[in-house]
Amino acid sequence: MKRTLPLPSLERLCGIYGLLDSLPETLGNRVSSRELGRAIGQTAETVRKDIAHMKADIVSAGGYDPAELKGAIASYLGLQEPRRACIAGLGRLGQAILRYPGFQDAGIEICAGFDSDTNKLELLASPVPLLPSYRITEYVQKEKISLGIIAVPPDQAQITADRLTAGGVRGIVNFTVPVSVPETVNMRHVSVLDELRILAALADGADQNIQEK
Amino acid sequence: MKRTLPLPSLERLCGIYGLLDSLPETLGNRVSSRELGRAIGQTAETVRKDIAHMKADIVSAGGYDPAELKGAIASYLGLQEPRRACIAGLGRLGQAILRYPGFQDAGIEICAGFDSDTNKLELLASPVPLLPSYRITEYVQKEKISLGIIAVPPDQAQITADRLTAGGVRGIVNFTVPVSVPETVNMRHVSVLDELRILAALADGADQNIQEK
Known part of the structure; x- marks a missing residue:
């Protein structure tokens, strides 16, 4: 079948899904494309187009039903299927992600953490196995882990990406310097x-150059 | 003057700038649009268009000079001007950002950290002032802080955004649930x-629906 959803639409649909998932209590029984757009920083028209793209059988008159819309996005993007993920690099950031309670509900199972400092591995308490970094490839392969998160120092970024890739992950969230995959x-x-620089440019650095949203 | 740079181009130029800034040693004397594109996950053509958009007086034959290109982006986006930022929420993520050594070189000064837990403020060692969250507005205003980073728990997200906004920040990086500003x-x-969901969808959940990059 032909692939038809552009990446920016995918990103926005995931943003809408995240909103529906994390803040259902603020949305009420019906949510309009305008409200959704305001929450994710997009126009109502963009939101309507993204949702229409799914060609899902959902009612839009008087706003969308949040649960129905969430289900339609999950089904369209294949988000119901549970995924296995791991974290490489257990500094403050890696630990923060490791302990984040929201993954399980979201169908993402963090299966393992890796760090090159074996002393650290012994000291950290964790509900999932913590292993030395040289075991990434073997463990990812054995446990059929499909997603990896890189939170290592810059000088370990590329080798970590190489190990995850060799293990067979299909996607990587990279918090460090750019790497090749x-x-x-x-x-x-x-x-x-990068985000702070984008904001700095939007704030006043280049008012004359940057298009209004 | 009219604003002409679309947001996706701004995002990509900031990505290129970040690459030139963080990995100069890997790029050599000249870097091609193809190499830049591969590093930031874009096509060479997109990179060329973004760079051409700046209408900067830079040589592109045989690749760009990394330092010259970096200077042109900085000048176009107003990135040379130093910025003052603060972090609200000093859990693991907030602390990781507070201690990140790369901001100073990037012209971003982290001026303060805030947390609602005053015991935590006393226990944390920090080179910058750490203050209780109710002081965000006053301090941001007094210190002319233009950028805020939100790393608080979900139930404090909106009030934190309100306090930063009331203090006069121009931009916010928000690591928690969506908030209104x-x-x-x-x-x-x-x-x-959201990033993991995007990767999950790209990996295999919706192969038939998603456009190739």
Whole structure:
């Protein structure tokens, strides 16, 4: 079948899904495309187009039913299927992610944590196995882990990506410096510094150059 | 003057800038649009268009000079100007950001940290002032802080955004649930869960629906 959903629409649909998932109490019985758009920083029209893209059989008159919309997105994007993930790098950031309570509900099981410092592995308490980094490939392969999170220092970023890729992950969330991965692996680079720079540019640095949203 | 740079181009230029800034040693004397594209997950053509958008006086034959390109992006986006930022929420994530050594070099000064737990404020060692959350508005205003980072638990997210906004920040990086801010404030929502869902959808859940990059 032909692939038809552009990446920005996928990103927005995941944002809407996250909103429906994390804040159902604020949305009431019906939620309009305008409310959804305001919450994720998009126009009502963009939200309507993204939702229409799914060609799902959902009622939009008088707003969407949050549970129905959430179900439609999950079904369209294949989000019901549970996924296995692991974290490489157990510094403050890696530990924060390891202990984040929201994954299980979201159908994502954090199965393992890895760090190159074996002393640290002994000291950390964790409900999931913590293993030395050289075991990433073997363990990811054995446990059929499909998603990896990289939270290691910059000098370990590429070897960590290589180990995850060799183990067969299909996607990586990368919190450190950019790394190279084969085209078969999808990568999402998350950088606080990049986000702050985008905000700085939007705030006043380049008012004359940047398009209004 | 008219604003002409679309947000996705701004995001990509900040990604390229971050790459040039964090990995200069891997790029050599000249870097091609293809190499830049591969590193940030974009096509060479997209990178060329984004760079051309700046209408900067830079040589592109045989690849770009990394330092020259970095300077051109900084100048176009107003990134040379130093910025003052603060962090609200000093759990593991907030502490990880507070201690991240890369901000200073990037022209971003983390000026303060806030948390509602005053015991925690006393226990944490920090080179910058740590203050109780109810002081956010006053302190942000007094210190002319223009950027805020939200790393608080979900139930404190909205009040934290309100306090930062009342203090006059122009942009917020939000690591928690979506919050509402006035149109004058730019918001960047960062969610590991959203990123994992995007990867899950790209990996195999919706192969038939999603456009190839």
